[in-house]
Amino acid sequence: MKNLLLIAYLDIRESLRSRWFYVYAVVFGGLMGLFFITGITDSVVMGFTGLSRLLLVFIEVTIIILPIFILITTVKSISADRESNILEYMLSFPVSLRDYYWGKFLGRFVTVFVPVIAALVLGIGWGVLKGATIPWEMVLLYSALIFSLCIVFLGIAFFISTTVKSHDMALGVAFLTWIVLLAFIDVALIGLMMQNRISDGVIIAIAMLNPMEAFRIGAIALFDPELTVIGPVAYYLLDTLGHTALMLYAVFYPILLGVFFALWGYRLFRRKDLL
């Protein structure tokens, strides 16, 4: 356990010095700044205003940016270390593979989760200064959704990182994963529905399996409990599952999926050649 925490700590220190982390932090912090400058908190769109409006826009941006940032920066954590022989040296010390893998996972989780939450806190702080009321339920649930989105994409990224030996290939697979999941949120699903070749059940199943869709449904349900703005799949899910079960699914399904992929990656890490 002491090695796991040490590896997590060293991974955080390493990330804090890397350029990607600054870009990542500046993107999320900068987005909040941009929202304030452009007066989003004062605008009214689809009935949302103030902090709710700000959170809505932040969510829409987060769902696009966060997964690709996590995937691109994390897939290199093992594959690039393997390629550059860092893994060979670091694992020549008496450190268990469990400590190394999960230490890296924990360290990377902290570095991807904290800036987004910090940006959220920044936004709330600014809103409070401007006299807005804090929508606590929304803030807590949104934090939980960000947590689960971080876990699922970290899990997928670690799985890719241990499976694919070449760093370039890992980046390619990560990008492809993001595009596929993003495309299946709307474009592909709408296309499939319009063709009427696939049953509605399959389309709904595809939507439900997509962690980005789960995040999106959960996030939008905070603002629009009837999910009228999001489309038929979400509306069907709400109608079938009910609001509470839908929110539980939106938070816990991505976590379970992320843990599944992380465990699968760990299993491969132990069972395949390390170099």
Added chain:
Amino acid sequence: MSALVEIRDVRKRFQKTPVLDGITLEIRAGDRIAMLGPNGAGKTTLVRSILGFYHLDGGSIRVLGKDPVRQRVEVLASVAFIPQLPPPVKLSIRELLQYVERSSGVPAAAVAAEAGRMDLDLESHASKAFFKLSGGMKQKLLIAIALARRSRLFVFDEPTASLDPKARELFYRLLSELDYDYSAIYVTHRLEELEGLVNRKVYMELGKVVEDEPLTA
């Protein structure tokens, strides 16, 4: 003398190419082996297998009676490794020494003392990222870490590749000054440089040991 490393009929393929082809070798306490052979002979694959990096396709390796894959922590507690080229580790020197100290129980001061014997002042570089050091300094630090571990087995994969002649000589002198009974595997192309340091020569070719003989001082 008991065997420190037992290698029995070890086979390893990459894709469909056999890289280790039925290697049997025993390394006893006190053996200091020069492992020679052309590029692609399987030397690095063999030492990496001893370090537990590869799952074998056949045969077995035991280090101090333990499986280096399944019992890697116990095995690596007794083995120190220096790679052919220093990897671009992004940790600072201080962080790297922290990793070494926590994982191997070697105090940073012991590494600093070994580094000092190689004319490398760690204190003045402590905050610097390891990969930003010069090639020679990096290799000296890796050597200092390995020597400070005072392991029962050293695995050196062409450890002097990035050292200048003076530093190379210093490294060999430090090894000759080790005051305990250690074993070592030197993967090398230059046997003449190891004169006096090794007592056995193993020559590999196409994944097989084709020559294994003692060397007289």
